[in-house]
Amino acid sequence: MTGTTLSEYVGRERPARERLMQAAAELFYAQGMAATGIDAITARAGVARKSLYNNFSSKDELILAYIEERHREWLALYELRAATAQSPRDRVLAVFDAYIDHANAAYINGFRGCGLLNAAAELPAGVPGRVTVRKHKEQVEALLLEGLTEIMDADRAVNLAEQLAFILEGAVARAGLEGSDKRLVHARAITASLLDAA
Numbered sequence: 001m002t003g004t005t006l007s008e009y010v011g012r013e014r015p016a017r018e019r020l021m022q023a024a025a026e027l028f029y030a031q032g033m034a035a036t037g038i039d040a041i042t043a044r045a046g047v048a049r050k051s052l053y054n055n056f057s058s059k060d061e062l063i064l065a066y067i068e069e070r071h072r073e074w075l076a077l078y079e080l081r082a083a084t085a086q087s088p089r090d091r092v093l094a095v096f097d098a099y100i101d102h103a104n105a106a107y108i109n110g111f112r113g114c115g116l117l118n119a120a121a122e123l124p125a126g127v128p129g130r131v132t133v134r135k136h137k138e139q140v141e142a143l144l145l146e147g148l149t150e151i152m153d154a155d156r157a158v159n160l161a162e163q164l165a166f167i168l169e170g171a172v173a174r175a176g177l178e179g180s181d182k183r184l185v186h187a188r189a190i191t192a193s194l195l196d197a198a
Contacts, residue, residue, distance in 0.1 A: 088150035113176015
């Protein structure tokens, strides 16, 4: 361990797959997937190129793993928020809170919007990564609907869930362009007003 800091040593002790996933997540979000080469990922992870191919059959497989992990990370943010919700209204707002938490996480080049939508924008139609992003967005809308069905009748809940999903996606897109959570906070306030009027 001579000449190596404790954090560097501990980092090297993590499995190569975990280090590769973290490096890919940081670089894909900061620079985009097409702009991030395998050499940059392996250098950031501190592993040999061979280690990448021992863990992933291709860059495409690494990209899919990244997208699936982003989905799990967002769900974990939502579940933390939903766990403290006192009402169905609070569970609906927890979806917005999870996106606000996402916007306020630490990123290499700052907040750039929804990492999943950013990834989908780089992928051709029909590939597994885009399908995974679509399913994520459908699940977000389903979480909104779940809370809304406890507040109002089913038809109104379906319509409002779709409207709130549009508000959320517009807000996250603008927030990513502006590098701030301001639009998401405003979208949450709009949603709270709509729920109060329901």
